[in-house]
Amino acid sequence: MKKISVETMDSMKKEGVDTSKNWIKVGMSTCGIAAGADVVYATLLDEAKKRNIEVVIKKCGCAGKCFAEPLVEVNVEGLPRVTYGKVTAEVAVTILERHVRNKKLVKDYIFF
Amino acid sequence: MPHKIILVKDTGAVENKGVDFNTMLANQLRDSGAAEKASIVPVADIGVYDKGLVLRILPDNVTYSNVREADIKKIIEQTVLAGKIIEELSHDGRDKQLRIVLKNCGLVDPDSIDDYIRAGGYQGLRKALLELKSQDKVIEELKKSGLRGRGGAGFPTWMKWSTAKNQKTDQKYMICNGDEGDPGAYMDRSVLEGDPHAVVEGMIIAGYAIGASKGYLYIRAEYPLAVKRIEKALEDAREYGLLGENILESGFTYEMEIRLGAGAFVCGEETALIASVEGKRGTPKPRPPFPAVKGLWDKPSIINNVETLAAVPQILSNGGDWLAKIGTATSKGTKVFAITGKIKNSGLVEVPMGITLREIVFEVAGGLLNPEKKIKAVQTGGPSGGVIPKDFLDTPVDYENLGKLGSIMGSGGMIVIDETDCMVDLAKFYLGFCVDESCGKCAPCRIGGYQMLQLLNKISNGEGELADLDKLKRIAYAMQKASLCGLGQTAANPVLSTLKYFEDEYKAHIVNKKCPAGKCKYLLMYKIGEDKCKRCGVCVKNCPTQAISGNREKGFTIDQVKCIKCGNCTEVCKFEAVAKE
Numbered sequence: 001m002k003k004i005s006v007e008t009m010d011s012m013k014k015e016g017v018d019t020s021k022n023w024i025k026v027g028m029s030t031c032g033i034a035a036g037a038d039v040v041y042a043t044l045l046d047e048a049k050k051r052n053i054e055v056v057i058k059k060c061g062c063a064g065k066c067f068a069e070p071l072v073e074v075n076v077e078g079l080p081r082v083t084y085g086k087v088t089a090e091v092a093v094t095i096l097e098r099h100v101r102n103k104k105l106v107k108d109y110i111f112f
Numbered sequence: 113m114p115h116k117i118i119l120v121k122d123t124g125a126v127e128n129k130g131v132d133f134n135t136m137l138a139n140q141l142r143d144s145g146a147a148e149k150a151s152i153v154p155v156a157d158i159g160v161y162d163k164g165l166v167l168r169i170l171p172d173n174v175t176y177s178n179v180r181e182a183d184i185k186k187i188i189e190q191t192v193l194a195g196k197i198i199e200e201l202s203h204d205g206r207d208k209q210l211r212i213v214l215k216n217c218g219l220v221d222p223d224s225i226d227d228y229i230r231a232g233g234y235q236g237l238r239k240a241l242l243e244l245k246s247q248d249k250v251i252e253e254l255k256k257s258g259l260r261g262r263g264g265a266g267f268p269t270w271m272k273w274s275t276a277k278n279q280k281t282d283q284k285y286m287i288c289n290g291d292e293g294d295p296g297a298y299m300d301r302s303v304l305e306g307d308p309h310a311v312v313e314g315m316i317i318a319g320y321a322i323g324a325s326k327g328y329l330y331i332r333a334e335y336p337l338a339v340k341r342i343e344k345a346l347e348d349a350r351e352y353g354l355l356g357e358n359i360l361e362s363g364f365t366y367e368m369e370i371r372l373g374a375g376a377f378v379c380g381e382e383t384a385l386i387a388s389v390e391g392k393r394g395t396p397k398p399r400p401p402f403p404a405v406k407g408l409w410d411k412p413s414i415i416n417n418v419e420t421l422a423a424v425p426q427i428l429s430n431g432g433d434w435l436a437k438i439g440t441a442t443s444k445g446t447k448v449f450a451i452t453g454k455i456k457n458s459g460l461v462e463v464p465m466g467i468t469l470r471e472i473v474f475e476v477a478g479g480l481l482n483p484e485k486k487i488k489a490v491q492t493g494g495p496s497g498g499v500i501p502k503d504f505l506d507t508p509v510d511y512e513n514l515g516k517l518g519s520i521m522g523s524g525g526m527i528v529i530d531e532t533d534c535m536v537d538l539a540k541f542y543l544g545f546c547v548d549e550s551c552g553k554c555a556p557c558r559i560g561g562y563q564m565l566q567l568l569n570k571i572s573n574g575e576g577e578l579a580d581l582d583k584l585k586r587i588a589y590a591m592q593k594a595s596l597c598g599l600g601q602t603a604a605n606p607v608l609s610t611l612k613y614f615e616d617e618y619k620a621h622i623v624n625k626k627c628p629a630g631k632c633k634y635l636l637m638y639k640i641g642e643d644k645c646k647r648c649g650v651c652v653k654n655c656p657t658q659a660i661s662g663n664r665e666k667g668f669t670i671d672q673v674k675c676i677k678c679g680n681c682t683e684v685c686k687f688e689a690v691a692k693e
Contacts, residue, residue: 003353006238006360009229017220017230027218029305030337031298031459061306063218064209066459068157073218080117080170085156110119110155 018075020056022100027071029062036088037070043089044072047096055100068111076100085111116150116192119158119168133165140184141192150192160203161456161478177203208476210438210464212446213422217306222341225348228309234354236428240317241362244428247277250321254424256432258444263289263380263417264496264522265598266443266511269424272414275404276322279412284324287408287415288315289385290331290338293377294494295545297525299448300418302460304331304338307422308345312368314421316355317428319366322414327366328389332373342370377495377549381597382407382415384551395553396597417523419448439465443510453491453527454481463509470505473528485530489613493522495542495549496602498609499529518609520602534631535614536621539607540568546603557600560591564607572632576622581611630692633677637693638670640681644689651681651690 026032026041044057055076063071068085072092075081076099084095084106091109098106120134134152141147160166163177167187174197176187183201190196211217220227228234240250254270261267276284288311292300304311315327331339346368349355357365371389378384379394386408388394407413423445427435435445443465449472452458456478463472469490473479480487489499498519500507507513511521529538547561564587567580588604595601611618620628627635640651640660647667652660659674660681670681670690681690 002351004229006242009234009238012226012229013232013235015230017227019230025218028222029217029302030335031302033337058221059223060220061217061222062302062460064214064302064460064462065457067457071218080173104151105117105153107154108156110153111157 021075021077022054023056023058023075024095024100025058025060025073027061027063027069027073028059031062031066032069032071035069035086039089040070040072040087040092043092044096047093048100051096051101053096053100055096065111071111074099076103078103079105082110083112084109116172117170118150118152118192119155119170120152120165136181137184140188144185144188144193146188146192150188157457161475163203166203172197175203176201208467208471209462210446211462212426212435212438213303213310213419213448214306214460214462215426216310217302220307222306222308223344225309225345225352228307232429233309233425234313236425237313237316237354238360239428240320241360241364245362247321247323250317250428251277253428253432254321257427257435258432258439259420259423259427259435260443260511261417262419262423262447262523264493264520266521269416269420272404272416273318273321275402276324276412276414279405281411283326283409283411284322285408285411285413286315286319286322286324286327287385287389287413288327288329288331288418288421289380289382289415290329290335290418291373291380291385292332292335292418292523293375293380293549294496294523294525295542296452296527297450297494297523299450299460299524301335301338303418303422303448304335305341308338308341309349310422310425311418312342312345312349312355314416314424315368316359316366317424318414318416318421320364322412324414325366327368328371328408329368330371330373330379330385330389332375334375339370339372346370376551377545378551378597378599381599383597385415386413395551396599398596419524440508440510442512447509447521447524449492449524449526451477451526451528454485454487454530454533455479455528456481465510466508468506468508469500472509472526473505477528480528480530482530485532487528488531488533489529489535491519491527491529491538491606492525493520493605494525495545496520496598496605497522497525498605499535499538499613501613518605518612520605532629532631534572534627534629535610535617536568536572536627537629537631539610540565540572542606543568543603546599550599550603554594554596554600556591556594557596557603560587560595561600561603563587564591564604568607571618571621572627573634574621574625574632576618578619578622580622581615581618584611636677637672638675638677638679638681639691639693640668640670641689641691642667644687646687646689648686650684650686654680654684656680 070087072087073083158166165179167176251274259269319327373379376394379388381396383397384394403413446462446464448462461476487502489501491499514521550557552558570576588608591604647664657674659671662668
């Protein structure tokens with residue numbers, strides 16, 4: 001990496017954080033990891049590759065809703081952005097298949 | 113017309129039991145020929161509580177609360193088919209939270225400096241170094257913003273900075289206090305883990321403002337993930353030229369290092385923290401001289417809390433006036449609380465100053481864990497704070513108001529207490545914590561705390577006398593007046609505030625030898641009620657000390673001498689025949 005210039009900083013700010021259309025974010029702070037977010041994150045990465053589903057999978061910090069960890073926020077083109085709570089490895093796979101591939105919301109796990 | 117999605121949260125408030133609401137809604141959708149135009153998705157939580165049945169329709173993003181069977185048709189016709197919003201049903205969805213410090217938590221990847229810059233990061237630093245180009249102007253922005261220390265005492269940040277800036281010396285230091293030790297509080301951890309660059313940027317700006325060339329991040333070793341993420345953040349910032357020599361070509365040079373705390377609560381106190389950074393045993397020193405004049409290695413040093421520093425970059429990039437618009441007359445901006453205890457949605461909330469405790473507990477955090485129980489009090493400020501009884505829940509939260517009520521803002525721990533919690537037990541817990549964590553340097557804290565704990569033990573064991581209450585107060589005042597540092601001065605606060613508001617409860621322990629909440633086990637007695645007992649014998653099998661004797665013909669009794677009051681028998685009894693007295 002090289003020293004960053006003010007111009008680069010400005011153009012990056014203009015682009016914003018979420019540059020891709022389809023993304024998944026997993027809350028990976030201590031509260032999330034304690035509830036099993038690391039397993040969910042690994043499953044998502046693994047299964048997305050295996051099933052050939054194109055989506056950017058990122059980790060992020062604690063969103064504050066610690067009672068519902070692990071939290072997975074999903075943004076897929078054509079659907080409203082939702083956050084799933086109390087996600088397990090199984091639910092993570094359902095999210096990939098149903099939400100990301102088939103563009104349908106997964107029942108019972110949406111928190112807000 | 114776009115496809116509608118109806119999110120349904122069944123709060124168990126549907127009239128017309130028998131048919132569930134989703135089926136009803138689906139049937140109506142089909143009957144009105146809208147089945148193709150909308151889909152129903154049941155959700156786990158929708159963020160609206162005690163408002164009956166709640167629906168949210170996307171992409172309109174309109175929320176309807178207290179929905180009844182009769183409303184379904186209207187909702188389908190007007191909102192789903194015609195896209196109109198029904199005013200009388202719509203819920204005021206204004207979020208009571210306001211995220212400034214936690215803005216990036218959950219948004220950016222904490223390990224990626226690019227993400228942080230994309231979210232508008234390091235613009236505050238750039239403004240300070242390349243636009244304001246003056247230490248005084250940076251401090252002026254802080255003064256305008258009215259930012260006060262978020263670590264607990266609420267000292268105006270600009271005043272600290274300006275004192276250090278005016279010291280004429282060859283070397284100054286900037287220190288970040290990440291030694292968060294209050295039981296149940298983890299705001300700093302979440303900020304360090306979720307948005308480490310905000311703290312790093314705040315540290316660089318602060319270092320520039322006071323004229324320091326070196327900064328220390330003091331983080332407790334119990335936060336390994338936070339340490340790892342800060343390390344990565346420092347490394348990346350260095351590579352981008354945002355840390356180190358000649359930052360952003362401005363000529364300002366600044367380095368930073370991490371120091372790990374070894375898990376001593378007293379090291380959150382600034383003079384003890386300084387001793388710990390120097391590599392000495394973490395014990396406090398009398399003030400003055402204040403660290404801003406004579407601190408780390410006898411040089412002027414500023415110590416700010418993680419949350420304070422994380423707010424600094426945005427104050428610079430948005431201007432001080434922006435923060436000054438939020439909050440009350442004396443307390444500006446927002447405060448992060450870690451809300452735990454008998455609460456439905458425990459977690460972190462960031463609210464503007466001036467919000468009431470009732471709003472935080474019942475709206476932001478979803479109300480009590482067991483709605484059938486009554487709220488008794490809210491504890492703020494951890495072991496240095498106090499309890500705020502339910503009668504004062506409508507007080508707006510700011511530094512002054514909480515202080516008047518005998519508690520403090522503190523670093524942001526907030527514990528909700530319901531009627532099953534005993535106040536003597538609570539005071540005992542917090543005091544016990546402070547006794548454990550007392551460094552032992554000064555007598556009032558070392559001896560006073562221990563003596564008070566003995567008195568509280570005596571009371572909760574049923575051996576208390578009324579004179580003990582006066583003794584408690586006398587020792588508490590002595591500790592407040594004579595202790596060397598904040599730990600000892602505030603250690604008695606939980607006892608004093610529970611005594612102030614819940615003296616009746618103390619007296620019940622002393623005079624009636626009863627614990628009204630049923631928590632103090634020496635004042636309890638388990639008894640089997642003859643009328644309710646079905647003589648099944650389950651309690652006998654589950655008693656760890658064989659204290660229950662008898663047989664299925666004659667019934668069972670508990671031997672009070674053998675009983676250790678574990679409560680197993682109450683839990684296993686299906687007929688609620690074992691009562692606590």
